Amino acid sequence: MGSIEEPAPTVKIPIIDVSGFLAGDAKATKACAEELKEACENQGFLQVVGHCVSAETQRKFLSAIARFFALPLADKEKVSQSNSPCYRGYERIGGQKLDELSDDATPDQKEGFSMRPERPLGKFLAGPNQWPDEDLVPGFQEAYWEYFNAVHSLSKAMFQLMALSLGLEKTYFDAFAADPDGICLCRAHHYPPTPPDAAGRTRGVGAHTDFGALTLLLQDTVGGLEVLHKKTKTWHSVTPVEGAYVCNIGDLMQRWTNNRYQSTMHRVISPLSQTDRYSCAFFNDGALDMMIEAIPTCVPAGEKPAYEPLKVEKHIVDRYVQSYGAGGTYIEQKA
Numbered sequence: 577m578g579s580i581e582e583p584a585p586t587v588k589i590p591i592i593d594v595s596g597f598l599a600g601d602a603k604a605t606k607a608c609a610e611e612l613k614e615a616c617e618n619q620g621f622l623q624v625v626g627h628c629v630s631a632e633t634q635r636k637f638l639s640a641i642a643r644f645f646a647l648p649l650a651d652k653e654k655v656s657q658s659n660s661p662c663y664r665g666y667e668r669i670g671g672q673k674l675d676e677l678s679d680d681a682t683p684d685q686k687e688g689f690s691m692r693p694e695r696p697l698g699k700f701l702a703g704p705n706q707w708p709d710e711d712l713v714p715g716f717q718e719a720y721w722e723y724f725n726a727v728h729s730l731s732k733a734m735f736q737l738m739a740l741s742l743g744l745e746k747t748y749f750d751a752f753a754a755d756p757d758g759i760c761l762c763r764a765h766h767y768p769p770t771p772p773d774a775a776g777r778t779r780g781v782g783a784h785t786d787f788g789a790l791t792l793l794l795q796d797t798v799g800g801l802e803v804l805h806k807k808t809k810t811w812h813s814v815t816p817v818e819g820a821y822v823c824n825i826g827d828l829m830q831r832w833t834n835n836r837y838q839s840t841m842h843r844v845i846s847p848l849s850q851t852d853r854y855s856c857a858f859f860n861d862g863a864l865d866m867m868i869e870a871i872p873t874c875v876p877a878g879e880k881p882a883y884e885p886l887k888v889e890k891h892i893v894d895r896y897v898q899s900y901g902a903g904g905t906y907i908e909q910k911a
């Protein structure tokens with residue numbers, strides 16, 4: 577008798593059209609919230625279409641970041657994140673190591689550019705942005721802000737949909753997600769083509785879960801993003817859908833929902849490729865001073881929450897130190 581092979585698991589990453597919800601249609605909102613709940617309780621990943629970020633805003637932004645990453649290294653290093661007291665600016669290849677699975681992982685084979693809303697120096701991550709000279713990348717700053725504002729709006733709307741999906745008041749997460757001093761990060765990435773000697777050995781981004789609550793990722797059509805199927809430890813690609821946002825749950829939201837919503841491990845492989853890949857992640861990590869405590873309706877009657885209450889600031893600082901190394905600029909600021 578031949579052995580029976582286990583069928584390969586299918587990991588469903590649904591594509592959810594949020595246009596009805598954004599337009600205020602009650603029936604469409606109910607259906608959207610239901611689809612979102614299903615996705616968040618299972619693989620913790622979905623793709624959002626029918627959103628409010630225009631194709632033109634995305635196009636202008638992707639063109640601006642490609643022009644920035646094409647600059648000579650010396651020009652990019654002028655706005656290096658290592659000169660920033662608040663993790664803003666350019667991050668060279670290998671600047672971050674997100675892999676949580678293996679100790680001997682190679683640093684991430686991506687370069688990045690980070691900006692955030694500007695706030696007076698003092699609190700963690702507050703401070704000024706660093707921009708390249710306008711002459712070097714005309715229109716970069718303008719395209720970046722236009723893009724940031726549009727995705728920020730979408731992010732706030734997605735938190736409202738998430739509240740509805742959990743059977744909560746629509747505004748339940750507003751104090752976190754719409755706080756004027758909240759931590760938002762818009763980080764563009766460039767993954768250079770992979771030479772044959774590095775393919776299979778390196779990672780664009782090592783396996784990790786996202787730190788915060790909710791991520792909205794724009795990826796071009798090259799591909800490479802993969803999510804882990806926990807049970808079988810197999811990786812599954814997130815097929816690019818042009819203009820869509822890959823939306824995923826981060827560790828804070830998993831904690832907040834007492835493990836009901838899943839923060840799933842993901843990575844970007846470095847396939848043998850002649851093509852540059854560009855993506856941009858928008859993280860809305862909320863208000864530093866907030867305490868994250870299990871949402872009461874997520875804790876079954878008679879049970880204790882799975883986690884102790886945790887201040888957002890403590891969680892975020894720990895994760896930055898972990899991925900960028902200790903002795904970061906935060907410690908200097910506090911001295």
Ligand SMILES: O=C(O)CCC(=O)C(=O)O
Pocket residue numbers: 765781786793795801842843844855856857
């Ligand atoms: O570039 C990508 O596709 C994923 C990036 C990512 O996972 C991250 O920045 O946390």
Ligand SMILES: [Fe+2]
Pocket residue numbers: 784785786842
């Ligand atoms: Fe990620």
